Amino acid sequence: xxxxxxxxxxxxxxxxxxxxxxxxxxxxxxxQTGKTEFFENENVNATGGAGTKAxxxxxxxxxxxxxxxxxxPKAKDLLEKFxxxxxxxxxxxxxxxxxxxxxxx
Amino acid sequence: MARPKSLRKVxxxxxxxxxxxxxxxxxxxxxxxxxxxxxxxxxxxxxxLMNHLEASRVMGVSRATFARIYERARRKVALALVEVKEIKxxxxxxxxxxxxxxxxxxxxxxxxxxxxxxxxxxVCRSSNVEAVK
Amino acid sequence: xxxxIAIASGKGGTGKTTVSVNLQNAIANQLTxxxxxxDCDVEEPNDRIFFPDAKVASQTKVHQMVPEIDTDKxxxxxxxxxxxxxxxxxxxxxxxxxxxxxxxCHSCGACSVACQDGAINxxxxxxxxxxxxxxxxxxxxxxxxxxxxxAMQTLMIKELKKSITEDYDVVLxxxxxxxxxxxxxxxxxxxYVVLVTEPTPxxxxxxxxxxxxxxxxxxxxxxxxxxAGLGNRDIYEFLNEQNIDILxxxxxxxxxxxxxxxxxxxxxxxxxxxxxxxxxxxxxEERYLQYEGSNYFKW
Amino acid sequence: xxxxTILSGKGGAGKTSVTAAIxxxxxxxxxxxxDVDAADLHLILNPEVKETHTFFGAWVASIDEDKCTNCxxxxxxxxxxxxxxxxxxxxxxxxxxxxxxxxxxxxxxxGAITSERSENNFWxxxxxxxxxxxxxxxGPGEENSGKLVTEVRRKAGEIAKATGADFVINDGPxxxxxxxxxxxxGTNAVLLVIEPTRSGLHDARRLVELVNSFKxxxxxxxxxxxxxxxxxxxxxxxxxxxxxxxxxxxGFDTNIVESMVDKKSVVEYAPGSETTRSIKMVWEQMKAFLxxxxxxxx
Numbered sequence: 001x002x003x004x005x006x007x008x009x010x011x012x013x014x015x016x017x018x019x020x021x022x023x024x025x026x027x028x029x030x031x032q033t034g035k036t037e038f039f040e041n042e043n044v045n046a047t048g049g050a051g052t053k054a055x056x057x058x059x060x061x062x063x064x065x066x067x068x069x070x071x072x073p074k075a076k077d078l079l080e081k082f083x084x085x086x087x088x089x090x091x092x093x094x095x096x097x098x099x100x101x102x103x104x105x
Numbered sequence: 106m107a108r109p110k111s112l113r114k115v116x117x118x119x120x121x122x123x124x125x126x127x128x129x130x131x132x133x134x135x136x137x138x139x140x141x142x143x144x145x146x147x148x149x150x151x152x153x154l155m156n157h158l159e160a161s162r163v164m165g166v167s168r169a170t171f172a173r174i175y176e177r178a179r180r181k182v183a184l185a186l187v188e189v190k191e192i193k194x195x196x197x198x199x200x201x202x203x204x205x206x207x208x209x210x211x212x213x214x215x216x217x218x219x220x221x222x223x224x225x226x227x228v229c230r231s232s233n234v235e236a237v238k
Numbered sequence: 239x240x241x242x243i244a245i246a247s248g249k250g251g252t253g254k255t256t257v258s259v260n261l262q263n264a265i266a267n268q269l270t271x272x273x274x275x276x277d278c279d280v281e282e283p284n285d286r287i288f289f290p291d292a293k294v295a296s297q298t299k300v301h302q303m304v305p306e307i308d309t310d311k312x313x314x315x316x317x318x319x320x321x322x323x324x325x326x327x328x329x330x331x332x333x334x335x336x337x338x339x340x341x342x343c344h345s346c347g348a349c350s351v352a353c354q355d356g357a358i359n360x361x362x363x364x365x366x367x368x369x370x371x372x373x374x375x376x377x378x379x380x381x382x383x384x385x386x387x388x389a390m391q392t393l394m395i396k397e398l399k400k401s402i403t404e405d406y407d408v409v410l411x412x413x414x415x416x417x418x419x420x421x422x423x424x425x426x427x428x429x430y431v432v433l434v435t436e437p438t439p440x441x442x443x444x445x446x447x448x449x450x451x452x453x454x455x456x457x458x459x460x461x462x463x464x465x466a467g468l469g470n471r472d473i474y475e476f477l478n479e480q481n482i483d484i485l486x487x488x489x490x491x492x493x494x495x496x497x498x499x500x501x502x503x504x505x506x507x508x509x510x511x512x513x514x515x516x517x518x519x520x521x522x523e524e525r526y527l528q529y530e531g532s533n534y535f536k537w
Numbered sequence: 538x539x540x541x542t543i544l545s546g547k548g549g550a551g552k553t554s555v556t557a558a559i560x561x562x563x564x565x566x567x568x569x570x571x572d573v574d575a576a577d578l579h580l581i582l583n584p585e586v587k588e589t590h591t592f593f594g595a596w597v598a599s600i601d602e603d604k605c606t607n608c609x610x611x612x613x614x615x616x617x618x619x620x621x622x623x624x625x626x627x628x629x630x631x632x633x634x635x636x637x638x639x640x641x642x643x644x645x646x647x648g649a650i651t652s653e654r655s656e657n658n659f660w661x662x663x664x665x666x667x668x669x670x671x672x673x674x675x676g677p678g679e680e681n682s683g684k685l686v687t688e689v690r691r692k693a694g695e696i697a698k699a700t701g702a703d704f705v706i707n708d709g710p711x712x713x714x715x716x717x718x719x720x721x722x723g724t725n726a727v728l729l730v731i732e733p734t735r736s737g738l739h740d741a742r743r744l745v746e747l748v749n750s751f752k753x754x755x756x757x758x759x760x761x762x763x764x765x766x767x768x769x770x771x772x773x774x775x776x777x778x779x780x781x782x783x784x785x786x787x788g789f790d791t792n793i794v795e796s797m798v799d800k801k802s803v804v805e806y807a808p809g810s811e812t813t814r815s816i817k818m819v820w821e822q823m824k825a826f827l828x829x830x831x832x833x834x835x
Contacts, residue, residue, distance in 0.1 A: 003227075018723060022687055047595055047637075047684055048389070048715070049325025049342045056328045065227055067213075070723040073750065074339060078328065082335075083218035087227050088205075090212065092538055092698065102211065102228050205752070248575050250711050251549005255736070281712055282547060282743070284736040323596065323638050346638030347616050386713060386743060392617075392636075415548045415711060416574040417677040422633045438797050439580045440553065447575065451677035455633070468791075470798045 003029045003103065004063035007096050010038040016094040018069020021050030027096050028061055034104060036096070051075035058084060067099060119144045123193040124185075136191035141236070143178035144194060150175055209233040240406040241526050242428040247435060248444025250415035253464040253488070254434045258412040259288045261432070264515035266376035269523055270407040273376035278424045279414040280366065280382040280394040289373040296370045300382070300397045301362035302390050304343050305350060307336040311357035318349035318358065341388060365390045368401050377406050391420040399427070408526070417451045425452070430525055431459035432485065432518070437469035442476060449480065460521060465490040486517040538697045539827040540724040542571070544709035544717065544748075546740025550732040551760040554793050556708040557581040557802040558816040560667040563824075566704040568665065569693035570672040571720040573685045578708045581800055584663030584670045592673065592685050594655035596637035598630050604649035611641035611650060633678050655679060660689050662696070669696045683719035686710065690720070704827070713743050721747070725827055726754045728784065728819075732761055733769040741772065745779060754826070758819060759786040785819035787812050
């Protein structure tokens with residue numbers, strides 16, 4: 001399964017971004033192969049609807065699970081509709097690498 | 106490998122973490138673990154006074170499965186009362202209507218989509234999870 | 239045509255609602271009974287709280303035209319997504335999913351222009367309602383009430399104004415707080431703005447923002463200083479420097495604040511406060527007499 | 538680092554006075570004014586601005602009159618009545634009425650219309666006597682934006698991280714719209730300041746609904762609780778029914794207005810007053826909740 005993690009930058013050393021719709025980057029982790037790929041969030045500066053667009057991107061990238069700091073009501077509805085598992089991590093100072101390693105166990 | 110159990114819908118998690126007997130200092134042995142779905146079955150059948158068919162529909166399981174869950178729930182409560190054991194509410198094989206779970210191991214909060222086949226923590230794989238009130 | 243006055247304040251809590259309600263009462267008693275109050279604070283309309291005995295005369299739903307995507311006709315080309323500046327449309331080609339989120343939609347019509355497949359139809363979605371009430375004061379109260387979470391404040395205000403088809407001598411608009419779009423919409427067609435402020439640094443700060451906006455919009459205005467006696471003199475210096483009219487000062491007193499709190503405002507007002515409202519009415523009367531559409535020659 | 542947002546629904550309930558008072562008792566905190574539409578906290582914090590940033594707001598369209606052929610296609614497409622004929626002929630767009638949908642730009646057959654993001658909004662990073670302070674100023678008539686709120690909160694979070702601050706304290710916007718949502722998502726607790734008036738109660742109900750939908754722990758503070766006891770009681774009943782703890786209360790105290798005029802927090806202006814004592818209690822309880830997850834003594 002693929003997992004989307006919100007990130008502040010385009011590499012594994014970047015910090016985990018606790019915002020969903022307004023995260024700077026999205027990291028896609030393929031849990032089977034352990035490979036990661038980074039996508040820039042085009043809607044980071046949208047005046048509205050950033051959460052909706054992020055949810056659309058999540059489904060488009062084929063993620064079944066999404067890890068972020070919080071989800072707005074509109075994003076929640078959409079993710080629920082597409083059976084995407086939402087995961088909230090509240091810790092600060094995590095890098096994308098930390099989270100990926102946690103998942104890999 | 107055993108067939109994964111299908112998830113049972115729990116409308117509302119129990120409002121307690123557990124029960125302790127009093128008037129008896131030496132409650133014996135390990136606590137009885139009452140699963141959320143067992144609590145829900147007791148509630149639907151003996152509190153809301155639904156018949157088994159109605160209750161099974163609410164929980165989204167077959168009538169036979171409901172009967173099994175309900176039977177187990179009653180036996181556990183009886184065991185706890187007679188053998189003076191504590192009761193602990195434990196997250197079982199349930200998903201909650203639009204609500205969130207929390208992992209006691211890594212503190213991640215998460216949802217369980219209806220199509221999910223497992224209910225462990227999606228980050229650290231721990232099975233020590235409970236519903237967020 | 240009615241003479242239209244907006245009652246506005248940059249900051250919330252200056253007593254804008256109190257002034258609106260009492261001003262309607264004073265105008266009804268002193269000037270003309272054909273005076274309507276319209277509550278344009280559509281997100282949190284509070285004027286009706288002051289009329290516990292109001293009778294609802296009529297109620298109309300307000301709709302927003304929201305596009306709906308017919309997935310049988312849709313070719314999932316995503317052109318509508320590209321046209322939508324408000325990120326209200328989600329299209330997922332592999333899933334055959336295309337939907338418009340009504341709470342993000344601004345009803346601009348761009349997606350209908352974008353769609354080449356005739357898959358978009360606009361359907362009315364309720365965003366709130368307009369209520370007309372008989373309050374026993376003048377022509378009563380018109381209230382716009384927007385559903386929680388809707389972004390269509392300006393549409394609601396426009397519709398509220400449109401719903402006032404009768405010919406009143408004076409219409410008062412109780413504006414929402416702040417200086418953003420809904421306020422601009424409220425004052426857009428008025429003949430005069432009454433700014434309500436309080437003599438504190440907060441009041442002055444927000445008044446300055448409001449003055450800046452009204453000068454930009456080229457609207458005539460005057461200021462009512464509420465809670466006079468509290469705070470300091472800075473606001474008077476500012477108004478004097480800028481040569482802005484002070485219509486009246488309403489003295490602060492705690493008993494009066496208690497009346498506000500309980501929604502009981504139109505009775506037992508102390509003489510000083512009554513005097514203040516008379517002063518506002520007088521200033522308005524002078525302007526009203528010069529107003530072209532006025533047929534006010536009775537006196 | 539933990540984050541708290543102070544909200545009130547209706548304006549004028551005393552939210553900024555409460556925030557300023559908390560600012561003077563909270564140690565090692567970063568402050569953030571989320572009320573970007575009518576920012577007030579800076580009047581008391583008296584910040585020394587270190588950085589100024591432009592915030593790009595909504596799109597605003599304008600017509601190049603040299604290219605325009607007066608065909609009127611844009612006008613017929615505009616759903617906001619923002620495009621008008623000039624008395625002397627020619628079309629123009631009223632920037633205050635423009636919603637920024639850019640449809641006119643797309644339908645113009647001669648490419649005479651362009652849109653630009655409004656540059657009339659600013660946000661600042663400042664130092665204050667209580668600690669770092671992030672605040673903003675929106676141009677008049679600008680669209681009230683949750684995005685600007687998100688932006689100032691992000692910066693405040695970054696500063697807190699960099700300086701090792703324990704708390705970020707947000708002075709929330711009025712209302713229950715998009716900017717209020719932006720100011721509560723992802724915070725650790727919300728403090729609701731309620732003034733016991735009919736409209737105060739009315740607004741509090743709508744806010745409780747909103748905050749509950751995000752499952753964020755919610756606490757209440759009652760301001761001017763002695764103005765009308767009957768409504769204060771009604772508010773207390775409502776809060777109890779909804780399991781919302783009242784962390785503290787202020788009576789009507791002229792010190793509050795006087796301190797504001799003096800551009801000080803009430804804690805600085807009247808350190809020995811009951812009002813000051815009360816706010817200290819509120820912060821102690823809030824701090825305990827944020828640190829260990831429960832409220833002391835309630």
